[in-house]
Amino acid sequence: MSTPTAVPYTPPPEQRSNADALLVNASPDELHLAERAYTAYGSITGGRSAVTGAELPAFNVCNPVVRAGWVSAIRDVAGALVVHAVPNAAVK
Numbered sequence: 001m002s003t004p005t006a007v008p009y010t011p012p013p014e015q016r017s018n019a020d021a022l023l024v025n026a027s028p029d030e031l032h033l034a035e036r037a038y039t040a041y042g043s044i045t046g047g048r049s050a051v052t053g054a055e056l057p058a059f060n061v062c063n064p065v066v067r068a069g070w071v072s073a074i075r076d077v078a079g080a081l082v083v084h085a086v087p088n089a090a091v092k
Contacts (some may be wrong), residue, residue, distance in 0.1 A: 019068035
């Protein structure tokens with residue numbers, strides 16, 4: 001069985017501009033946490049993409065859509081932690 005060849009992906013312009021906007025508005029703490037999460041992911045995959053097997057680049061050289069995705073992920077997790085830490089915080 002052969003390994004499929006990865007097809008290069010180019011995000012649509014609106015996705016790229018949304019990612020750029022998210023990164024511009026991200027705080028230094030959010031960027032740091034996103035990088036930590038990305039690094040943790042790489043530590044379990046041997047520094048390779050679990051999808052393609054390609055070597056993962058350093059976070060700061062990943063394309064903006066990837067970095068924005070990690071910022072979005074840590075924002076979501078942080079929000080969930082706040083809601084779970086303070087019962088009924090979302091209910092008023």
